Amino acid sequence: SSILLPDNFVHLQLAGPEKSTRHPSLILVFSPAVSRRCTDTIFGAAHIQRLSERDGFVHRTLTTHNMDTLGSPPWSLLCALGALLAALWCAGRALTGAWLRPRRLARALRSQGVSGTQYRFPSGDMKEYVRLIAAACSQPMPLSLHAVAARAVPFDHAIIKQHGKVALTWFGPEPRVVVADPRLFREILSNKQGQFGKQRSILRIERLLANGLTTHQGDKWVAHRRIINHAFHLEKLKRMLPAFAECSSELVRRWGDSMGQSDVQEIDVWPEFQNLTGDVISRVAFGSSFGEGRKIFQLQSEQAQNAVKMANVMYIPGYRFLPTKLNTRMKANAREVELLLKGVITKRERAMKDGHADNDDLLGVMMESNIEESQEAGSSMPTMTTDDIVGELKLFYFAGMETTAVLLTWAMVLLSMHPEWQDRAREEVLRVFGKNQPDSEGINRLKVVTMILYEVLRLYPPILLLGREAYKETELGGVTYPAGVTFALPIVCIHHDPDVWGEDVDEFKPERFAEGIAGASKNSPAFFPFGRGPRICVGQNFALLEAKMGLSVILQHFMFELSPSYTHSPCPVSTLQPQHGSHRLSSRNSKN
Numbered sequence: 001s002s003i004l005l006p007d008n009f010v011h012l013q014l015a016g017p018e019k020s021t022r023h024p025s026l027i028l029v030f031s032p033a034v035s036r037r038c039t040d041t042i043f044g045a046a047h048i049q050r051l052s053e054r055d056g057f058v059h060r061t062l063t064t065h066n067m068d069t070l071g072s073p074p075w076s077l078l079c080a081l082g083a084l085l086a087a088l089w090c091a092g093r094a095l096t097g098a099w100l101r102p103r104r105l106a107r108a109l110r111s112q113g114v115s116g117t118q119y120r121f122p123s124g125d126m127k128e129y130v131r132l133i134a135a136a137c138s139q140p141m142p143l144s145l146h147a148v149a150a151r152a153v154p155f156d157h158a159i160i161k162q163h164g165k166v167a168l169t170w171f172g173p174e175p176r177v178v179v180a181d182p183r184l185f186r187e188i189l190s191n192k193q194g195q196f197g198k199q200r201s202i203l204r205i206e207r208l209l210a211n212g213l214t215t216h217q218g219d220k221w222v223a224h225r226r227i228i229n230h231a232f233h234l235e236k237l238k239r240m241l242p243a244f245a246e247c248s249s250e251l252v253r254r255w256g257d258s259m260g261q262s263d264v265q266e267i268d269v270w271p272e273f274q275n276l277t278g279d280v281i282s283r284v285a286f287g288s289s290f291g292e293g294r295k296i297f298q299l300q301s302e303q304a305q306n307a308v309k310m311a312n313v314m315y316i317p318g319y320r321f322l323p324t325k326l327n328t329r330m331k332a333n334a335r336e337v338e339l340l341l342k343g344v345i346t347k348r349e350r351a352m353k354d355g356h357a358d359n360d361d362l363l364g365v366m367m368e369s370n371i372e373e374s375q376e377a378g379s380s381m382p383t384m385t386t387d388d389i390v391g392e393l394k395l396f397y398f399a400g401m402e403t404t405a406v407l408l409t410w411a412m413v414l415l416s417m418h419p420e421w422q423d424r425a426r427e428e429v430l431r432v433f434g435k436n437q438p439d440s441e442g443i444n445r446l447k448v449v450t451m452i453l454y455e456v457l458r459l460y461p462p463i464l465l466l467g468r469e470a471y472k473e474t475e476l477g478g479v480t481y482p483a484g485v486t487f488a489l490p491i492v493c494i495h496h497d498p499d500v501w502g503e504d505v506d507e508f509k510p511e512r513f514a515e516g517i518a519g520a521s522k523n524s525p526a527f528f529p530f531g532r533g534p535r536i537c538v539g540q541n542f543a544l545l546e547a548k549m550g551l552s553v554i555l556q557h558f559m560f561e562l563s564p565s566y567t568h569s570p571c572p573v574s575t576l577q578p579q580h581g582s583h584r585l586s587s588r589n590s591k592n
């Protein structure tokens with residue numbers, strides 16, 4: 001057979017099998033002029049078997065294992081057709097995803113009585129969401145005002161006001177239902193039928209930072225959660241108390257040194273508390289390997305800042321694989337953290353084998369529980385691999401550092417705004433401990449300090465909002481939601497709801513917790529700073545112990561008040577933070 005080729009290609013003949021080979025051969029015939037310019041690259045040098053010149057024509061005999069290399073017209077045509085079909089398919093999917101599906105979902109939810117915003121192609125409510133956050137944080141709040149929900153989650157706050165406690169909104173073409181009804185909130189988080197999982201899109205970002213408990217699902221999560229629950233059990237945490245005390249004492253020593261001979265000193269407590277909680281987690285996690293822990297902490301802090309930058313460009317497909325400066329730095333950091341952590345773990349494993357490991361730190365307790373757990377399951381292999389332990393340790397930094405630092409920061413701000421409560425807390429601390437180092441027995445007896453911390457967590461919850469996704473079609477509050485709908489659970493709105501807490505909801509009144517958490521609200525329980533259900537914060541005892549220890553030691557040594565330069569401007573970053581981070585508090589040596 002022969003096929004006409006375009007332009008200078010005269011013609012091409014397909015011949016039967018050559019005698020000398022088992023493969024069908026192809027004889028190509030070119031015009032003399034073309035043949036010399038026709039380089040082997042056109043067909044691939046590997047295919048050329050023989051060149052001969054006959055009758056002024058060059059005969060190239062090729063064995064063609066792969067006819068595709070020829071790129072003959074029918075193939076090009078098929079490819080073009082294929083590309084066209086693929087493009088049409090993509091366009092169809094895009095149209096369905098960004099236009100038809102949102103409209104169908106909106107109709108289905110509205111017909112069941114869920115009201116909310118109209119879907120706007122293609123970004124939904126994103127623009128309004130960003131605009132409202134920028135507007136909310138553009139002005140500081142009056143001092144002593146604690147109505148922070150409208151600043152912290154301005155979009156969700158406005159939507160709830162307008163559409164009620166279950167409202168439909170749109171993140172791009174994705175339906176996002178805001179739920180601020182405490183009963184439904186509890187139902188979603190308790191996840192009895194396993195239908196509500198973590199939001200898949202968020203999990204992808206979280207995994208960039210640390211692949212641990214928060215990102216695990218299913219059996220892996222169950223196994224890890226059991227081991228980590230052991231590590232964070234109150235009895236185990238008692239063994240770590242000296243490390244908490246050591247870090248807090250170091251902090252007040254530093255503050256005292258910076259005051260020198262003067263009575264009053266302005267101290268920027270927000271970065272101070274970030275350092276404190278970083279030190280605590282390094283020391284409590286690694287015990288004697290504290291030095292390596294500190295280096296890891298510094299690298300992880302940098303990773304967190306980079307991740308925020310990364311989140312801004314995540315939507316560009318494939319961006320995170322490009323060799324940009326940011327990506328390269330993040331990868332190098334991740335490698336270094338991993339190496340450091342593996343080094344610490346290997347050292348500990350060796351010490352455990354030799355029987356002289358000091359296992360009073362988080363790493364030690366976790367490794368012990370890991371072995372116990374696998375023995376109970378009758379397996380010779382540990383449940384968590386070294387990589388798993390690396391992931392969990394990385395996560396402890398992200399999950400535990402900033403959250404506890406903001407809790408301590410707002411606690412000092414509120415105790416400065418309400419000096420009568422500062423006095424009551426100091427009286428209690430001095431009554432229980434005098435000037436001695438706080439111990440676990442005494443910390444358990446701190447009633448006023450506990451009430452204060454709960455009230456701070458209610459008014460200024462470090463985590464403002466939780467996200468969940470319906471993994472399958474599900475019924476909630478009489479509405480059927482299709483799989484894929486996401487739910488935004490604004491903790492801060494429930495904590496500032498007058499229907500739940502009474503008309504004095506935005507006032508600082510630690511006494512509402514005098515009878516514990518259950519008696520504090522009308523619709524009980526409605527206090528969710530640590531979440532709820534199976535995913536409730538595994539580190540809540542750790543955080544409260546750390547905050548009680550830190551606050552007690554500070555109250556033992558200092559009195560504090562707000563600096564005249566302080567502006568009250570709580571703002572949502574990854575947690576609820578003081579926007580003008582360098583806000584200062586005047587500290588004065590306690591007279592006691």
Ligand code: HEM
Nearest residue numbers: 213214396399400403404462463530531535537538539543
């Ligand atoms: C005041 C301090 C803290 C607050 C307000 C806080 C808040 C929370 C919240 C709301 C959740 C639930 C997330 C969800 O359901 O999607 C959570 C989970 C978690 N927290 Fe905390 N946290 C604090 C301190 C800590 C500390 C100190 C650690 C560890 C050192 C920690 C480790 C974790 C972990 C590992 C999870 C995931 C639990 C799971 O998915 O099973 N947190 N935290």
